[in-house]
Structure formats: C-alpha cells, structure tokens
Amino acid sequence: MASNEEILAGLAEIVNEETGLAADAVELDKSFTEDLDIDSISMMTIVVNAEEKFGVRIPDEEVKNLKTVGDAVSFIANAQA
Amino acid sequence: MSVPTLKQSPVNEHTRILGIGAYRPDVIVTNEDVCQWIDSSDEWIRQRTGIITRHRAPADVSVIDMAEGAAREALAKAGIEASQLGAVIVSTVTHPFATPSAAASLADRLGATPAPAFDISAACAGYCYGIAQGDALVRSGTAEYVLVVGAEKLSDVIDNTERTISFLLGDGAGAVVIGPSETPGIGPSVWGSDGSKWDAIGMTHSLLDVREFSAARSGSLAHSGAQQGTALSSDEEAVTEAAIWPTLRQDGQTVFRWAVWEMAKVAQQALDAAGIQAEDLVAFVPHQANMRIIDEMAKKLKLPETVTVARDIAEAGNTSAASIPLATHRLLQENPELSGGLALQIGFGAGLVFGAQVIVLP
Numbered sequence: 001m002a003s004n005e006e007i008l009a010g011l012a013e014i015v016n017e018e019t020g021l022a023a024d025a026v027e028l029d030k031s032f033t034e035d036l037d038i039d040s041i042s043m044m045t046i047v048v049n050a051e052e053k054f055g056v057r058i059p060d061e062e063v064k065n066l067k068t069v070g071d072a073v074s075f076i077a078n079a080q081a
Numbered sequence: 082m083s084v085p086t087l088k089q090s091p092v093n094e095h096t097r098i099l100g101i102g103a104y105r106p107d108v109i110v111t112n113e114d115v116c117q118w119i120d121s122s123d124e125w126i127r128q129r130t131g132i133i134t135r136h137r138a139p140a141d142v143s144v145i146d147m148a149e150g151a152a153r154e155a156l157a158k159a160g161i162e163a164s165q166l167g168a169v170i171v172s173t174v175t176h177p178f179a180t181p182s183a184a185a186s187l188a189d190r191l192g193a194t195p196a197p198a199f200d201i202s203a204a205c206a207g208y209c210y211g212i213a214q215g216d217a218l219v220r221s222g223t224a225e226y227v228l229v230v231g232a233e234k235l236s237d238v239i240d241n242t243e244r245t246i247s248f249l250l251g252d253g254a255g256a257v258v259i260g261p262s263e264t265p266g267i268g269p270s271v272w273g274s275d276g277s278k279w280d281a282i283g284m285t286h287s288l289l290d291v292r293e294f295s296a297a298r299s300g301s302l303a304h305s306g307a308q309q310g311t312a313l314s315s316d317e318e319a320v321t322e323a324a325i326w327p328t329l330r331q332d333g334q335t336v337f338r339w340a341v342w343e344m345a346k347v348a349q350q351a352l353d354a355a356g357i358q359a360e361d362l363v364a365f366v367p368h369q370a371n372m373r374i375i376d377e378m379a380k381k382l383k384l385p386e387t388v389t390v391a392r393d394i395a396e397a398g399n400t401s402a403a404s405i406p407l408a409t410h411r412l413l414q415e416n417p418e419l420s421g422g423l424a425l426q427i428g429f430g431a432g433l434v435f436g437a438q439v440i441v442l443p
Contacts, residue, residue, distance in 0.1 A: 041129055041373050044337045051342075060334050 002054065002080065007073045014049045018042050028070035036069075056080055090222030096215075096259055097266020098443045099161065099226075102154025103410035104147045104254040105397065106138035115248045118241035126248065131372020135251030135398025137236040144176045147254035148187050148232035151406070155228065156191070158443070159258035163191040166258075167224025169198040170214060172207025172231045172402035174431070175238055176200060179288075183232065193228070204282070205368045205430025206272070207231055207402030208255070212426075212438055213270035215259040230256040231402035238284070240328040246282070247329065249371065251398030255406020257443070265441075268355030271347055272436035278339065282331040282431035294325045331431075340374045340429055345381035348427045351437035352382075355423075362388045363422030364412055364442065368429055369394035369404035378427075389416060401430065413442060 002010065012026035019042060032038045038046070047058050050072070056079035058066075066072045111134050112123040126132060138147060148171055156163060169188040176183040184198035203210040208231035215227035232254035239247035259267070348367070352359065365388050367375050372394055379390050393408035400407060405426050413420060420442050427437035 039129060040334065041337060041371075044334055045341065045373070045377055048338055048342045060332075060338065063334065 002077075004073055004077055007054065007076050008069070010053050011046075011050060011069060011072060011076075014046050014053065018045050018049070026069055028068065028073060030069050031067055032069065032072075033067075050076065054080060092222045093220050093261040095262040095265045096219045097262035097264070097441050098212075099258045099260045100155045100157070100159030101406060101410050101413065101443050102151040102156070102158060102256045103407050104150030104154075104232075105136045105407070106142055106147065106252050108137045108139055110135050110137050110251070110398075115241075119244050119248060121244075121248070129371075129373065130249055131375070131392070131395055132249060132398050133395050135249075135400075136253055136396075138234050138252040142234075144171075144173050144232045144234050144254075145183050145186050145190070147234070147252065147403075148173075148183060148230045148256065149190050151232065151254040151256035151403075152187060152191055152228055152230055155256040155258050159226075159260070161226050161258050161260065163188075163193040165226050166191075166193040166196045166228050168215070168218055168227045169193055169196050170201060170211045170227065170229045171198075172201040172203060172211045172229070173233055174202055174204050174207070174401060175234045176232075177237065184230075187230065191228075197224075203402070203428075203430075203434045203436070204432060205370065205399075205401045205404065206428035206432070206434040206436045208405045209270065209426060209428040209436030209438060210272060210434070211402075212257075212259070212267065212440070213272055213436055215257075216267045216270065216438075219259055219261055226258055226260045228256060228258055230254060231400075231404070231406050233401045233403050235329070235399075235401060238327065238329050243328065243330065245333055246331045249399040250329070251400045253397060253400045253403045253407050255403045255410055257406060267441075268351065268357070268439035270436060270438050271351040271354055272434075273347075274432050274434045276432065278335065278433045280332070281335045281339070281433060283329070284327040285330055286327050288327070291325060291327065337371070337374060339433060340370060341377040341381065344427060344429045344435060345378050347429075347435050347437050348378065348382055348425060351427065351439055352425060355439035357423060357425075357439050359383055359388065360385050361423055362425055362439070363419045364389045364391065364409075364424040366391040366405055366409050366412065366424050366426045368399075368427065369397065369408050370399050370430070389419060402428075404428075409442070
C-alpha cells in the first residue's frame with residue numbers, strides 16, 4: 001500500500017506522461033480542469049493509468065467528483081485501504 | 082441401423098485477403114461546418130478527436146451504392162469475378178431496411194446471384210466480425226471466395242446539434258475478398274461482446290417508439306390493433322417532433338475507458354493467438370473511433386516505431402463498420418511497400434462488441 005506522498009508522486013508521473021506538465025506542478029490543491037487544463041479525455045486516460053498503477057477501481061460516476069489532485073489522492077488511498 | 086456416411090466439404094487449410102476496395106462519398110464536412118451546429122471550435126475538435134474532415138454521402142447515395150463501389154474495386158484487385166463468390170456479407174447498422182438485407186441487393190448488382198447474402202449488425206466491430214465469418218466459410222470449404230463489406234451512411238442517423246458522437250461520424254464503405262491461400266493470411270479471430278454495456282452507445286429510441294410518436298401525433302390509429310392515440314400538448318409535440326427520428330448517442334467516458342483499457346488487452350490476445358510479437362507487425366489498423374483512443378492503444382501495446390499506425394480518421398471521421406477497410410485502403414495507397422506484411426486490426430463498438438485479427442495485408 002502506498003503512502004499519500006507516494007500516490008501523489010505516482011499521479012504526477014501519470015499526468016506528466018499524458019500532458020507533458022512538469023511533475024512538480026501537480027500539487028494537492030490543484031484542480032485538474034482549471035489549474036492543470038486537463039480535458040475530459042486526458043482525465044479518463046489518467047484514471048485508467050492510475051487504476052493500473054495503484055491497483056484500484058475508480059468508477060465512471062466517481063470521476064466527476066475528483067476535482068483536485070488531492071481528491072484523487074484521497075480516493076486512491078481509501079480505495080487501497 | 083446402418084447410417085450412410087455423409088460427405089462434408091473439403092477444407093482449405095489457409096485463407097487470406099486477396100484484394101481491397103474503398104468508396105468515399107464526395108461531400109466533405111469540415112470542423113467549421115460542424116461548428117455551425119454545435120458550440121465548439123476547430124481546435125477543440127482536433128485536440129479531442131484528431132478529426133479534421135469527414136466524408137458524407139448525398140441523399141441519393143445509399144449504403145448499397147457505397148458498398149457496390151467498394152466491392153467492385155475489391156473484386157478487380159483480387160482478380161475474382163462476382164460469379165465466383167460463395168457468400169456476400171455486408172456489415173452495416175445504417176441500411177435503412179430491417180429487411181431485406183443490403184447484401185442480397187449488392188450480390189444481385191454485382192452479378193453474384195445466387196450467392197448466399199446477409200448483413201451483420203455488429204456496429205464498429207462489424208468488419209472484423211465479417212472477416213471472422215469469411216475466414217471460417219472459406220477454410221471450412223463452405224465457400225471458395227467471400228466478399229466482406231463494411232458500409233455505413235451514419236449521416237442518416239445523427240443529430241447535428243448533439244455533442245456526444247454526431248460530429249465524429251462520416252459515411253463510406255470498404256470491402257475485401259477472402260479466398261484460399263497456400264500460406265496463413267488471417268490469424269485467429271479474438272471476438273466477443275459485453276451486453277452489460279448495451280446502453281453505452283446506440284440509438285435514442287426504437288422504431289416502435291417512432292410508431293407511437295406518429296400515432297400520438299396524428300391522434301388516430303396509426304397501426305392495426307393500436308389503441309386510440311393520445312393527443313399531445315403543443316409542448317410535447319414540439320419535443321417529439323425533434324426526437325421522432327432515432328439518432329446515435331454515446332456515453333463517451335464509458336466508451337473511452339473501455340476502448341483503451343479492455344481493447345488493448347483484446348488486441349494483445351489477437352497477437353498472442355497468431356503467435357506474433359508487436360515488432361513483427363508492419364501496421365496497426367484499429368477502428369477509427371477517435372485519434373486519442375488510437376494513440377493510447379498504440380502506447381498500451383508498446384508498438385515500436387516501425388509499425389505504421391492507420392490514422393484515416395483525420396480525413397474520414399469515424400465510419401463505424403467501414404473504418405478499418407477504409408483505413409487499410411489508405412494505408413496501402415500511401416505505403417504500397419506494406420503489402421504482404423502483417424497488420425493487427427481491431428474493431429469495437431455498440432453492443433458492446435469487439436473483434437480482432439492479425440492479417441497479411443493484400
């Protein structure tokens with residue numbers, strides 16, 4: 001099971017690979033759409049890759065609740081617990 | 082009791098695709114055209130879908146017309162006469178008659194009568210379903226040559242003001258002739274369905290609803306045995322007026338996730354079943370659903386740069402059952418040296434259904 005720091009680092013890596021954004025720009029309080037300018041298709045790609053990386057299931061209906069990077073980290077941490 | 086021994090057809094050990102043809106209708110719809118109907122921009126559409134234009138057919142060009150155009154080229158390239166065809170298969174979801182089939186009329190037009198002829202309803206997987214069947218028919222000795230066509234006039238079942246799928250779609254047809262071969266030319270088909278996601282892509286409503294709408298609108302008996310129609314208020318009438326013709330819708334998020342995640346696995350299974358590694362391929366021809374899906378699948382499959390990825394979607398849009406043969410046709414036109422090499426093809430769509438094979442390019 002990964003710590004929140006490890007989850008954040010892993011997510012940042014996935015975001016970087018999908019969008020080219022610097023990994024250190026991916027901070028807990030950043031909004032995926034507004035701050036990081038991630039569109040819905042990139043978001044789904046990130047979700048699919050996060051599921052694979054962290055071994056969790058993120059249902060479609062949950063994705064819209066993941067507004068910030070912190071929301072995603074919490075969701076993944078809880079799902080792994 | 083002594084039972085006489087049956088004769089069974091002698092089998093063909095191997096099959097391959099002998100020739101390919103395409104039909105692209107004349108009307109070009111640009112992203113600027115699309116933006117008259119939906120609030121969007123050329124940049125937004127390109128970024129999210131990779132689509133720049135789509136071809137659409139005018140009112141007087143039917144699914145069968147387009148299928149015929151593609152089929153004639155495929156027969157000519159294969160060097161096969163229509164009279165030699167042992168079956169004519171058309172994959173389509175837009176032939177506007179539940180019966181008779183597009184294939185029966187196509188067979189007649191081509192001069193293939195009395196070849197068996199039937200349509201397949203497997204949406205964007207329809208071409209790969211057709212290849213699976215054509216391959217099986219030839220190998221079993223049931224037919225010597227089989228024509229497989231993917232033909233769609235999706236412009237008949239879209240609502241231009243709708244944002245989930247209509248702006249992606251185009252019209253066209255692609256066709257191939259499958260026949261016996263001295264060497265293996267069509268790998269095992271990995272195909273299937275997941276009807277639990279029946280609602281993810283499909284029509285807004287059924288033809289029975291159209292009958293009810295019509296009956297309610299006219300306020301009279303629209304069908305023998307129907308009850309007295311219920312009169313609608315003018316508001317309701319306005320709603321049904323717009324909604325009366327069934328059009329396509331999709332849950333893009335569900336479909337995208339299924340496509341990149343589940344379909345990359347199916348594509349890998351098709352490689353494994355054929356005993357082929359990604360680096361043995363010369364081309365990857367996925368259903369042209371969305372450039373982002375194509376890119377993501379190519380990444381998941383870890384395709385080396387030596388593999389040419391078909392990207393016909395940029396100019397043709399998503400043409401459902403026609404997309405793989407159209408994309409293959411363009412690929413071979415632009416890169417004739419790929420002929421004879423191995424290509425991985427995978428179709429996936431409404432059903433949900435999917436099908437994949439490794440084939441030797443004609």
